[in-house]
Amino acid sequence: MARFAASRILQAIPTVILVSMLVFGLMRMAPGDPATMQMGTEAANPANFAKLEALREEMGLTKPIPIQYLRWIEDLAGGDFGDSLRNKKPTVDLFLQKLPATLELLLGSMFFALALSIPLGVLSAVKRGTLVDRAAMGFVSAGLAIPGFWLGLTLILIFSVRLQWLPASGYVPFREDPAENIRRLILPAITLGTYLAAALMRFLRSDMIQVLSADYIRTARAKGLREKSVIFRHAMKNALIPVLTVAGLEIGALLGGAVIIEQVFGWSGVGWLTVQAIFDRDYPLVQTSVLFITVGLIVVNLLTDLAYGLLNPRMRVS
Amino acid sequence: MATADLPAQEQKRSLTWRIFGGKADPILIASALVLLLFLLWALLPGFFSTHNPNKIGPDLLQPPSRAYLFGTDEYGRDIYSRVVHGARIEFVISGLGVLVAMLIGIPVGLVAGYRGGWVDSVLMRLQDALLAFPSILFAILIVAARGASQQSIILTVGIIFIPRFARLVRASVLALKEEDFVTASRAMGASGSRLLWRHILPNAMPAILVQITLTMAVAVLVEAGLSYLGLGVQPPTATWGTMLKAAQSYPQQAPWYVLAPGICIFLLVLSLNTFGDGLRDRLDPRVRRL
Numbered sequence: 001m002a003r004f005a006a007s008r009i010l011q012a013i014p015t016v017i018l019v020s021m022l023v024f025g026l027m028r029m030a031p032g033d034p035a036t037m038q039m040g041t042e043a044a045n046p047a048n049f050a051k052l053e054a055l056r057e058e059m060g061l062t063k064p065i066p067i068q069y070l071r072w073i074e075d076l077a078g079g080d081f082g083d084s085l086r087n088k089k090p091t092v093d094l095f096l097q098k099l100p101a102t103l104e105l106l107l108g109s110m111f112f113a114l115a116l117s118i119p120l121g122v123l124s125a126v127k128r129g130t131l132v133d134r135a136a137m138g139f140v141s142a143g144l145a146i147p148g149f150w151l152g153l154t155l156i157l158i159f160s161v162r163l164q165w166l167p168a169s170g171y172v173p174f175r176e177d178p179a180e181n182i183r184r185l186i187l188p189a190i191t192l193g194t195y196l197a198a199a200l201m202r203f204l205r206s207d208m209i210q211v212l213s214a215d216y217i218r219t220a221r222a223k224g225l226r227e228k229s230v231i232f233r234h235a236m237k238n239a240l241i242p243v244l245t246v247a248g249l250e251i252g253a254l255l256g257g258a259v260i261i262e263q264v265f266g267w268s269g270v271g272w273l274t275v276q277a278i279f280d281r282d283y284p285l286v287q288t289s290v291l292f293i294t295v296g297l298i299v300v301n302l303l304t305d306l307a308y309g310l311l312n313p314r315m316r317v318s
Numbered sequence: 319m320a321t322a323d324l325p326a327q328e329q330k331r332s333l334t335w336r337i338f339g340g341k342a343d344p345i346l347i348a349s350a351l352v353l354l355l356f357l358l359w360a361l362l363p364g365f366f367s368t369h370n371p372n373k374i375g376p377d378l379l380q381p382p383s384r385a386y387l388f389g390t391d392e393y394g395r396d397i398y399s400r401v402v403h404g405a406r407i408e409f410v411i412s413g414l415g416v417l418v419a420m421l422i423g424i425p426v427g428l429v430a431g432y433r434g435g436w437v438d439s440v441l442m443r444l445q446d447a448l449l450a451f452p453s454i455l456f457a458i459l460i461v462a463a464r465g466a467s468q469q470s471i472i473l474t475v476g477i478i479f480i481p482r483f484a485r486l487v488r489a490s491v492l493a494l495k496e497e498d499f500v501t502a503s504r505a506m507g508a509s510g511s512r513l514l515w516r517h518i519l520p521n522a523m524p525a526i527l528v529q530i531t532l533t534m535a536v537a538v539l540v541e542a543g544l545s546y547l548g549l550g551v552q553p554p555t556a557t558w559g560t561m562l563k564a565a566q567s568y569p570q571q572a573p574w575y576v577l578a579p580g581i582c583i584f585l586l587v588l589s590l591n592t593f594g595d596g597l598r599d600r601l602d603p604r605v606r607r608l
Binding site: 264 | 444448461546584
């Protein structure tokens with residue numbers, strides 16, 4: 001296990017470095033260099049040209065790009081992620097402030113997806129070929145094709161505008177009003193979780209069908225165990241491990257979706273922050289949040305991999 | 319992935335026969351028909367639309383009627399005609415995006431799989447880095463660097479989907495490299511590039527074809543999401559995503575507004591997905607889904 005863990009961690013390091021290079025490189029292609037951005041509208045005034053040049057020199061922008069990249073990494077290592085151009089606060093603080101909302105949304109969607117996909121996936125595998133199975137497969141095809149934000153708009157139309165059961169948008173921190181917080185979470189979590197539910201259901205179904213045809217299941221049945229016990233105690237245990245792994249690896253897709261869904265429901269999380277930052281041309285903020293989210297994902301994927309290795313010894317060899 | 323040990327008759331048959339010949343598959347045909355309809359919209363929008371898609375009219379936010387099949391939008395434009403005209407952009411962006419991804423991904427996969435060693439390691443770590451980005455976030459970086467435009471989306475789709483093709487082709491190369499027919503042709507003095515292009519790539523073609531349709535489906539969703547955020551194709555050009563963005567402001571006055579563009583995106587993605595799955599069942603019988 002230690003060797004497996006070490007090799008996975010070693011594999012993740014170059015990925016993180018390459019990601020940081022990509023983020024740095026792409027942000028450098030953005031119009032206006034950091035010096036121009038810092039001076040704001042004054043940079044356009046020809047009278048300030050000398051001042052701009054001096055600032056560029058001071059910020060190290062006249063040095064070659066690889067040196068600039070290394071200095072940037074040095075700053076990051078020291079905890080300096082730069083200040084937001086809009087409100088001059090450190091970008092890390094802004095990001096961390098919005099993170100809980102997004103984490104809550106992810107948790108809610110993950111919960112919805114698992115709660116829906118596990119029973120339905122198992123059911124459709126057990127009742128393979130029946131109407132139930134076909135209905136579940138219909139949901140899978142639909143769930144994989146439906147654009148999340150459109151589903152969100154439609155749900156708002158039905159449950160907020162027509163029925164007026166649930167609020168259409170806005171995020172209320174849990175500390176302020178727990179009940180309202182949960183009420184507002186319901187629609188976005190369903191919207192974001194649908195795609196994942198469909199993906200997991202499809203995966204669990206085929207996984208379960210394979211497990212059910214395994215020898216040890218035939219043995220369990222031959223022993224005279226009740227079908228319930230065969231399915232819940234023997235088959236599901238093995239079928240669920242890969243599903244949970246897939247769920248972990250799909251957090252990336254979930255986060256990508258969250259960027260859009262947060263916009264639909266006015267959910268002020270990190271995705272919302274990033275999109276706002278783009279419209280404000282607040283490039284340091286965009287840079288920090290993309291870097292944090294992506295590196296965070298690499299870590300989550302790594303942990304998922306390690307957990308899978310722990311649960312399934314066969315993985316460690318390959 | 320390899321088709322090398324399929325029955326000989328199966329191998330001799332053309333790709334077209336293997337897709338559409340033999341026993342008819344109703345789902346495959348249905349999805350092909352839907353795709354064909356959208357393709358016709360994209361090719362001949364003028365023939366199918368009833369109004370000028372950008373002509374502003376006096377009837378704002380009208381419900382569907384005989385004159386306006388899907389109603390009108392906030393500028394009195396005919397929603398049906400705008401939906402028809404939007405089809406072309408969906409195909410152009412997803413098609414060109416996937417083309418870019420293939421043009422880079424396939425050679426990368428071929429070289430990585432064939433050369434192996436450090437070349438392979440470096441190229442694959444690059445793929446890992448690209449895969450680490452959620453596609454929307456990568457799109458946001460590209461838009462920050464180049465501004466929101468059609469080209470930016472194509473570039474985003476093109477870059478973000480490189481790993482899909484690179485990994486697929488690399489796996490095929492690794493599987494086929496040691497096959498007898500490849501060894502035989504190497505023994506006859508075939509060069510590396512000849513082996514790759516003439517022997518290995520054709521055998522990976524069915525899997526690539528499947529990947530093209532499935533990737534186009536995701537590309538459509540990415541485009542729609544970006545346009546919805548306002549980071550995609552800019553108004554007044556009609557795209558399904560930008561129409562949804564506009565529709566969002568009128569849930570009370572015009573609830574039907576969100577229907578047409580949303581259903582079109584849904585149907586296009588659904589038919590690309592089912593067409594891709596159907597293709598996989600036909601072309602790659604050994605990975606047939608349960």
